[in-house]
Amino acid sequence: MWDRVAIVGVGLIGxxxxxxxxxxxxxxxxxxxxxxxxxxQLAKDRxxxxxxxxxxxxxxxxxxxxxxxxxxxxxxxxVRQASRDCPAHxxxxxxxxxxxxxxxxxxxxxxxxxxxxxxxxxxxxxKSGAQSAEPDLFEGCITVVTPTAETREExxxxxxxxxxxxxxxxxxxxxxxxxxxxxxxxxxxHLVASxxxxxxxxxxxxxxxxxxxxxxxxxxxxxxxxxQIFTDNRASVLQxxxxxxxxxxxxxxxxxxxxxxxxxxxxEAGKRNRDSVGN
Amino acid sequence: MWDRVAIVGVGLIGxxxxxxxxxxxxxxxxxxxxxxxxxxQLAKDRxxxxxxxxxxxxxxxxxxxxxxxxxxxxxxxxVRQASRDCPAHxxxxxxxxxxxxxxxxxxxxxxxxxxxxxxxxxxxxxKSGAQSAEPDLFEGCITVVTPTAETREExxxxxxxxxxxxxxxxxxxxxxxxxxxxxxxxxxxHLVASxxxxxxxxxxxxxxxxxxxxxxxxxxxxxxxxxQIFTDNRASVLQxxxxxxxxxxxxxxxxxxxxxxxxxxxxEAGKRNRDSVGN
Numbered sequence: 001m002w003d004r005v006a007i008v009g010v011g012l013i014g015x016x017x018x019x020x021x022x023x024x025x026x027x028x029x030x031x032x033x034x035x036x037x038x039x040x041q042l043a044k045d046r047x048x049x050x051x052x053x054x055x056x057x058x059x060x061x062x063x064x065x066x067x068x069x070x071x072x073x074x075x076x077x078x079v080r081q082a083s084r085d086c087p088a089h090x091x092x093x094x095x096x097x098x099x100x101x102x103x104x105x106x107x108x109x110x111x112x113x114x115x116x117x118x119x120x121x122x123x124x125x126x127k128s129g130a131q132s133a134e135p136d137l138f139e140g141c142i143t144v145v146t147p148t149a150e151t152r153e154e155x156x157x158x159x160x161x162x163x164x165x166x167x168x169x170x171x172x173x174x175x176x177x178x179x180x181x182x183x184x185x186x187x188x189x190h191l192v193a194s195x196x197x198x199x200x201x202x203x204x205x206x207x208x209x210x211x212x213x214x215x216x217x218x219x220x221x222x223x224x225x226x227x228q229i230f231t232d233n234r235a236s237v238l239q240x241x242x243x244x245x246x247x248x249x250x251x252x253x254x255x256x257x258x259x260x261x262x263x264x265x266x267x268e269a270g271k272r273n274r275d276s277v278g279n
Numbered sequence: 280m281w282d283r284v285a286i287v288g289v290g291l292i293g294x295x296x297x298x299x300x301x302x303x304x305x306x307x308x309x310x311x312x313x314x315x316x317x318x319x320q321l322a323k324d325r326x327x328x329x330x331x332x333x334x335x336x337x338x339x340x341x342x343x344x345x346x347x348x349x350x351x352x353x354x355x356x357x358v359r360q361a362s363r364d365c366p367a368h369x370x371x372x373x374x375x376x377x378x379x380x381x382x383x384x385x386x387x388x389x390x391x392x393x394x395x396x397x398x399x400x401x402x403x404x405x406k407s408g409a410q411s412a413e414p415d416l417f418e419g420c421i422t423v424v425t426p427t428a429e430t431r432e433e434x435x436x437x438x439x440x441x442x443x444x445x446x447x448x449x450x451x452x453x454x455x456x457x458x459x460x461x462x463x464x465x466x467x468x469h470l471v472a473s474x475x476x477x478x479x480x481x482x483x484x485x486x487x488x489x490x491x492x493x494x495x496x497x498x499x500x501x502x503x504x505x506x507q508i509f510t511d512n513r514a515s516v517l518q519x520x521x522x523x524x525x526x527x528x529x530x531x532x533x534x535x536x537x538x539x540x541x542x543x544x545x546x547e548a549g550k551r552n553r554d555s556v557g558n
Contacts, residue, residue, distance in 0.1 A: 142486060184483040193553075194549030197548075214496045234534045251474060255513045269476075273495075277491070279492070
């Protein structure tokens, strides 16, 4: 039970955190912080926050927990602002899709109060905004918590407990391991889904069925948010792209040379990995 | 209302056709035809067929409508067998994922009775078997009907009416246009989903979340069935792969040169196409 939680950025993730805390009775007061009054009011109307403010310093002043849910390119700046005005005991975390730049930059120079531990709840890829928020968004959702050598164990545990209280399954890795892994299982799939969608002509799309819709679904996500993610994690994404293109060139050869057994072998390799994850 | 419908191959598609006919009261008798007695009995237990036989000639002898739902590489042979023993008025169609080879081979030499019109219901990509069949599988499902110059209009309409009676939305194209379009919106996505799944390492898969699961879902489909589809349609698939790899190389360049505006432009192109199709 938190006395006061401040959420910076009340879109899909921030809004769902507020609604999840509220519906589980986990916070006495939830403060929404943002720049856009309409979006903040929408979050309040949906029950995600108790009250809201456009003033970050005021919003975090008495907060025990601060969750920064703004786009990747703004997280460092918002965490630093929060640390300037929050109580000394406050726990600060974020929900950014990349971790190395954010955690290393903050660890290299930490001036204010509070204690930062990086997080990445892997939820909600193609929708956005508080209108899509739901209290159970994090139920069963993998959430990565990424301490550095500077992070104290008690703070890692407190942040892990916070996500678990919303139903998340917490995985702990270094910021760098996180970025390498999500390049493979999140950023590359996003890139590929987008390229696949872009490569289809309007005439072809008349026949787009369930397979196309599943494979390209994440391409509907916000372009500006994802540009920041790709820019931040581009080295790891390029490495994953190399690996993917190697498999693709095996496919090309099998098709060009009409090698049925190679096609079966390729299809079975994909099926094995896919089946290992489940529905 | 059909007096007798014969279904050759009672897996996901054949089983769902039988269950759909039954639940809508569209056929007096439904005959299941196949080689595997266990699978045939499962189809009967699920209510997909009235009775079954391993003898194709016996199964189609009094059928008004014959639907061949076997793997792509066997469809021509099964349609030919059916046409030898079916009544002269019988309508024959199939459910194969490729159409040019099947329709052109059959049109070039048609000896038996009955009238063939090719079909492709675009449903059920990653599951298989009568255990996954459902009576409403074709509800809202795009089904392509592919007449050739030799096909009579009344037969095209009868086959279209059959799929519509199961809830499908029928689209009519030539077999060649069908194969080009599905290469882009079904076969290439399948290839890419499989390559993406294969390119992930077991360690990365610990972080596989909703985006990865959506993007790779179809890679769980039966490898042998899909090898036949790729082999049959490899020329069109290679053309679609060319187009996809062009987009991929633009992504590579934007990442290597750290061009944020190019990344946004690429993401927006994918989003535009994806959003045009809907959920």
